[in-house]
Amino acid sequence: MMYEFLINNRTNLAARCREKVALRPGRMASKLQLQNGVPMLLDQLIRTLAAENTSQSIVAFGISGPENGDLAFSEIAISAVEHARELLVLGFSVKQVVHDYGDLCQSITDLAIERKITFTIHEFRTLSRCLENATADAVTEFSYQRDLIEANKVTKENNDRLRHFVHELRNLLGTTSLAFTAAKSSRLNLSGSTGVILEKSILNLGRLIDSSVDDINEIVRQKIVLNTFPISSFIAEVLSSAELSYENIKCELRLMPVDPDLATSGNRSLLLIALVRILQNAVKFTQPNNHVVLAVYASGDQIQIDVKDNCSDVDTQEVDSTHSQSTQIDRDRIGSSLILAIAKQSVVSYGGSLSIQNQSEIGWVVKISIPRRPVVN
Known part of the structure; x- marks a missing residue:
């Protein structure tokens, strides 16, 4: 079995990977710097195989991600994202990310x-799934962070050019003012009403330049501060609002770890209302003593928010046994669809997207995608 093979040869495999890395040109990194890379992936692969050997497919997918390549929260995705960031800081290319x-x-x-x-064949498929998901998540995060660095570099260069332009313009204005003063002192025609108007125009132009620079800086600062907010504190507010507004919760609202470096921008209240409604809806249809999972994770220039309910304990035969009970379920489902439709409108108005997936014999997953922004310090 691959599970036993990996456990018995874990040290050997890790050493072989390090040897391959060492042979790669320009690759010098400590074990601590790359702790989210191959060693952690090897452990996650072992745990995935262990879960599959005991028919715990839900646990296995939570570690390694789905088979079909859909976006989903998983341990492999989180560690791959961190690994990609480390490689970028160390100056490596996307090609080296894939090689790892x-x-x-x-x-x-x-x-x-x-x-x-x-x-x-099943074990090979599991190995392939783990590697493909890890590679895809790492490359996506690496590309996003690299593009963000380049975009910030371009913005800084543009701002420096603008400041240089204003500085030079102010110098030219000073020269012009001195020339005008000299002309006026020589009693040229410029000392008449035309000269007075010209002088005032020059002075007002100087004031306009000074004030416009301050205004632009203030507008940019206010826009960044007001519109950008960290996801971690936002999600904490969502959970508090959902728990307070939904009485007699008989299931657990479970939050997966949220990356503190994730942020978005836009109408915070609009997104808050939508996500609270979705959580309430998930809680309503999740059976007692089960749980609703809220997972937030990065995917390139997007932030994914997954709300997973758990309706696997519903006995469909029992539901269909009485007309009154079936009718009540239908009414509830119609109300659920309306709630999700309203939530979707809010998410779309925010600038994101919303989709729903049916996990056979488990429940439903509402997937929200919203724009990702750099954290404002």
């Missing part, structure tokens, strides 16, 4: 051939 995860696949394959060990 390819090293693990190659090391597993080489060692298995040496030991004459074979794996099942």
